[in-house]
Amino acid sequence: MAELKLQSADANLIRDLQDRQSFWPAFVETLRVTKAMVQREAITRYGSSRLGYLLAFVEPTLYFLAFILLRTFIRDKVPFGESAVLFLISGFITVRVFIMVSRRIMFSITANRTLMVFPSVTPLTAMTARAAIETFTMSTILVVFYFFIIIGSESTRINDLVEITFAALALFVLTIGVGFLNAVIVSLFPSYRMIYSIMSLPLLITSGVFYVPALLPIELANIIAWNPVLHCVEWFRVAIYIDYVATLDKSYPVQLGLICGGIGIIFSRAFRVRILD
Amino acid sequence: MIVFDKLTKRYPLQGGGHVTILEEFSGIVPEGVNIGILGRNGAGKSTMMRLIAGSEQPTSGSIYRDGRISWPLGFSGGLHPALTGRQNMRFIADLYDQDLGDIVTFVEDFAEIGRFIDQPVGSYSSGMRARLSFGISMALEFDYYLIDEVIGVGDASFRQKCDDVLTLRRQTTSIFLVSHSARLLRQFCDIGGVIQNGKLTFYETLEEAIEVHAFNQKVVAIDA
Numbered sequence: 001m002a003e004l005k006l007q008s009a010d011a012n013l014i015r016d017l018q019d020r021q022s023f024w025p026a027f028v029e030t031l032r033v034t035k036a037m038v039q040r041e042a043i044t045r046y047g048s049s050r051l052g053y054l055l056a057f058v059e060p061t062l063y064f065l066a067f068i069l070l071r072t073f074i075r076d077k078v079p080f081g082e083s084a085v086l087f088l089i090s091g092f093i094t095v096r097v098f099i100m101v102s103r104r105i106m107f108s109i110t111a112n113r114t115l116m117v118f119p120s121v122t123p124l125t126a127m128t129a130r131a132a133i134e135t136f137t138m139s140t141i142l143v144v145f146y147f148f149i150i151i152g153s154e155s156t157r158i159n160d161l162v163e164i165t166f167a168a169l170a171l172f173v174l175t176i177g178v179g180f181l182n183a184v185i186v187s188l189f190p191s192y193r194m195i196y197s198i199m200s201l202p203l204l205i206t207s208g209v210f211y212v213p214a215l216l217p218i219e220l221a222n223i224i225a226w227n228p229v230l231h232c233v234e235w236f237r238v239a240i241y242i243d244y245v246a247t248l249d250k251s252y253p254v255q256l257g258l259i260c261g262g263i264g265i266i267f268s269r270a271f272r273v274r275i276l277d
Numbered sequence: 278m279i280v281f282d283k284l285t286k287r288y289p290l291q292g293g294g295h296v297t298i299l300e301e302f303s304g305i306v307p308e309g310v311n312i313g314i315l316g317r318n319g320a321g322k323s324t325m326m327r328l329i330a331g332s333e334q335p336t337s338g339s340i341y342r343d344g345r346i347s348w349p350l351g352f353s354g355g356l357h358p359a360l361t362g363r364q365n366m367r368f369i370a371d372l373y374d375q376d377l378g379d380i381v382t383f384v385e386d387f388a389e390i391g392r393f394i395d396q397p398v399g400s401y402s403s404g405m406r407a408r409l410s411f412g413i414s415m416a417l418e419f420d421y422y423l424i425d426e427v428i429g430v431g432d433a434s435f436r437q438k439c440d441d442v443l444t445l446r447r448q449t450t451s452i453f454l455v456s457h458s459a460r461l462l463r464q465f466c467d468i469g470g471v472i473q474n475g476k477l478t479f480y481e482t483l484e485e486a487i488e489v490h491a492f493n494q495k496v497v498a499i500d501a
Contacts, residue, residue, distance in 0.1 A: 006304030
């Protein structure tokens with residue numbers, strides 16, 4: 001048998017080829033791919049019509065109405081401040097954003113698996129695209145809801161608009177970080193979705209939605225302080241009320257989000273082949 | 278031009294040890310040459326495709342790519358079931374920065390899916406999905422078409438269409454094909470190689486490569 005030797009590359013050619021691999025074109029391509037992925041996500045998130053975008057507001061609006069209805073029947077004392085709706089919404093909408101968005105990012109890899117035959121579509125682009133869509137949607141919802149709460153009541157106003165922006169940023173860092181880690185775990189161990197679903201109720205209860213955490217017995221407060229979403233809820237309330245007594249460690253949700261997100265990104269690259277199988 | 282520089286790929290095996298797909302492979306694949314690689318199942322043909330495409334990283338060594346390289350083409354992947362045929366085309370056109378209009382025109386003629394083009398791909402039959410997927414890949418302009426196995430699904434007229442378009446492409450661009458079918462190699466390739474036990478060997482003529490592959494297959498049969 002006559003073997004055919006392919007010409008081998010000499011050192012000069014290799015050096016030349018290495019020089020041509022620059023950062024900028026790769027960066028431009030990543031942007032283009034991410035943009036295409038965001039558009040593809042938007043189609044299934046909202047449907048093809050503009051009306052679909054409004055559907056994203058339906059769920060939070062229903063909760064909002066439910067709270068108002070609840071108040072008209074149960075005239076209990078307000079946990080804090082003058083508006084019970086504002087107090088409950090500040091907690092509840094925060095927890096809902098966390099649960100919904102971290103859950104949607106969780107399925108970003110599995111939902112886009114068929115597209116990953118394209119080398120430029122990586123688990124990371126899928127996670128990033130969905131995180132972008134969800135952040136955009138939920139930010140709009142937050143802005144709209146707080147806006148309506150303020151104009152809907154004469155006595156209610158938000159104390160510190162800059163602080164509430166930081167609270168929202170922290171919430172998204174935590175949510176996206178946890179979402180990234182979720183996405184990798186669920187694509188390797190599909191049954192994880194059940195565990196995560198079960199966790200959402202205890203998460204809601206320990207997030208301080210219905211009470212002021214600082215007024216709990218210290219032993220209990222110390223336990224629920226491990227819940228990072230609680231700190232986001234408290235951060236929102238610190239920004240809303242002038243004299244709110246908070247159980248708040250601002251660095252905790254941000255650091256935890258960054259760590260989870262970092263692990264998610266590293267694992268998504270390390271296990272790329274296993275994720276795609 | 279695709280340049281392999283001391284390319285090594287190993288996979289860890291469960292329970293220790295590893296399997297070597299390629300060991301220190303070097304070589305240049307110039308543009309315009311159609312290459313076919315034969316190998317039995319598990320020899321690493323698909324891994325080879327993913328390495329060239331860039332969706333898998335080598336254990337050591339590098340691959341340098343000059344020119345537009347397709348994804349590993351098959352008949353199912355690359356379509357999102359929730360998107361319509363047209364939306365899928367738009368996505369792929371954006372991904373590869375190519376003109377959507379040209380792609381739609383080509384695919385409408387090639388895939389013959391008619392008004393289903395605006396229906397979600399999830400509602401397609403497997404034949405329609407295959408025609409759409411292959412049609413889109415042939416509509417895009419690449420310098421290298423990576424083809425993994427699988428040509429020859431669907432009915433006779435579709436097979437003929439695929440053959441025709443590939444025959445056209447092999448004259449102007451490069452086809453890089455992995456398969457265990459000698460027929461495809463004879464039909465589309467200029468150079469034949471065999472991948473076996475971590476070694477990729479090319480042969481002077483296609484027939485030699487086919488013979489070596491046939492021999493390897495028999496050895497496996499006896500081993501089993």
